[in-house]
Amino acid sequence: MDALSQKELDHAENEVNYSIPQKVYWQKLAPWSNSLLSFGQVVKHCYRPFLIMFSIPALFTIAIEYGVVTASDSVVALTVVRDVISTIIVFALQPWVDRVGLNRFYVTLGLITMAIMIGNLLFIYSGKTFRVKPAGRYRHFAA
Structure with missing residues (x-):
């Protein structure tokens, strides 16, 4: 751990290149784009x-x-x-x-499926937060 500097361990510093133009909302939603x-x-x-x-x-x-x-x-x-x-x-x-009954079965199955899909949305929107929280512990065990 002494061989690595504090700057190498500190991943909080991010450099953003603001000269790259940001895509508009509809361009971000495109299923494919030109590279x-x-x-x-x-x-x-x-x-x-x-x-x-x-x-x-x-x-x-x-x-x-x-x-x-x-x-x-x-x-x-x-x-x-x-x-x-x-x-x-x-x-x-x-x-x-x-x-x-068949009607309530389909309603219940739909609600279960919706709960699973909402869980997926939770991971899509909050996944980075879930990964950042244990980062210190990961660095401790990786060193």
Whole structure:
């Protein structure tokens, strides 16, 4: 920790380049926009990671060895969670519909879905705050 200066650890200082024009509201909402990069520069960003991976043997070995392990564990976990949720829905759906009726079932399911979507909006709007709060603890354990 002594080797790093306080300025390197202090991430509160942000430099904003005000010469870059800010987009208007409707430009920010566009599903796609033109980039200032040329097509060649975009292609370069697509193939450079592969050049780095194949030119450094240790990096290639680590990517092949641990990439497969990480991917296989992720696929197994995702499959198990998906199947558990599907099983719960299959066995709980019909008794639920029989008990409350089809109309109230759809209303309740819609409210549950809306609650999940509102949770997503919460993370979209407050995600940076949620990441900033534990930053000090992260720096402590990363050092």
